[in-house]
Amino acid sequence: MISIKSVAHSYNNNQQLSFKDWQINDGEQWLLLGESGSGKTTLLHILTGILKPQHGEVSVSDTSIYNLSSKNLDQFRGRNIGIIFQRPHLIKSLTIAENLLLAQSFAQLPEDHRRIDEVLESLDILHKKNAYPNELSQGQLQRVSIARAVINKPALLIADEPTSSLDDKNAESVLQLLIQQSGLNKATLIVATHDKRVKDAFTNTYNLV
Numbered sequence: 001m002i003s004i005k006s007v008a009h010s011y012n013n014n015q016q017l018s019f020k021d022w023q024i025n026d027g028e029q030w031l032l033l034g035e036s037g038s039g040k041t042t043l044l045h046i047l048t049g050i051l052k053p054q055h056g057e058v059s060v061s062d063t064s065i066y067n068l069s070s071k072n073l074d075q076f077r078g079r080n081i082g083i084i085f086q087r088p089h090l091i092k093s094l095t096i097a098e099n100l101l102l103a104q105s106f107a108q109l110p111e112d113h114r115r116i117d118e119v120l121e122s123l124d125i126l127h128k129k130n131a132y133p134n135e136l137s138q139g140q141l142q143r144v145s146i147a148r149a150v151i152n153k154p155a156l157l158i159a160d161e162p163t164s165s166l167d168d169k170n171a172e173s174v175l176q177l178l179i180q181q182s183g184l185n186k187a188t189l190i191v192a193t194h195d196k197r198v199k200d201a202f203t204n205t206y207n208l209v
């Protein structure tokens with residue numbers, strides 16, 4: 001279960017951003033909706049252990065994450081939280097498989113080549129395993145960033161504006177992949193967006209106003 005309670009934050013004593021309480025049960029799929037500047041990225045950073053809010057409680061997988069030491073928090077994030085950014089952040093000098101091995105090693109998990117093959121296969125890019133990022137199309141790269149996010153079977157999968165730069169067809173396909181992968185991995189999914197096309201795919205919505 002994931003929950004935030006009485007969470008509020010202000011940057012450099014500017015106007016305070018307050019977030020209404022939110023409770024997410026395991027395996028649920030949520031849309032985080034809000035206009036530009038409403039605090040989506042701030043809330044994602046709070047949920048992923050990047051930004052400790054000035055007020056409130058944040059718990060992921062029933063762990064109060066900001067009570068962990070920074071070393072334990074890093075390890076917790078690597079194992080429990082997968083993040084998909086708008087653009088893939090892959091290491092160009094490493095192959096696709098090596099990028100995924102690195103994600104396992106960051107989480108201090110053993111190398112698991114079978115898991116890498118399984119995830120790449122489920123995303124239909126196993127044939128690109130030994131290629132370098134610059135040899136892949138944008139759509140394939142997006143699949144690799146999904147693969148990297150799910151490789152360690154995180155309990156929480158978060159996507160930040162995954163569709164905003166895509167045309168309708170690719171936006172739909174990325175959404176379906178996220179939903180499929182969160183189902184396969186029994187992960188909770190949160191998709192943050194201001195893209196109204198995404199709305200119909202989700203029954204649960206958390207609105208920032």
Ligand SMILES: Nc1ncnc2c1ncn2[C@@H]1O[C@H](COP(=O)(O)OP(=O)(O)OP(=O)(O)O)[C@@H](O)[C@H]1O
Pocket residue numbers: 011012014017034035036037038039040041042043194
């Ligand atoms: N590092 C920072 N320092 C100061 N103010 C910040 C910082 N990051 C965000 N803010 C401010 O906090 C508010 C919320 O920003 P945030 O990036 O969370 O919104 P958002 O909903 O993700 O916006 P967008 O959709 O445009 O990315 C904005 O008013 C922004 O200017």
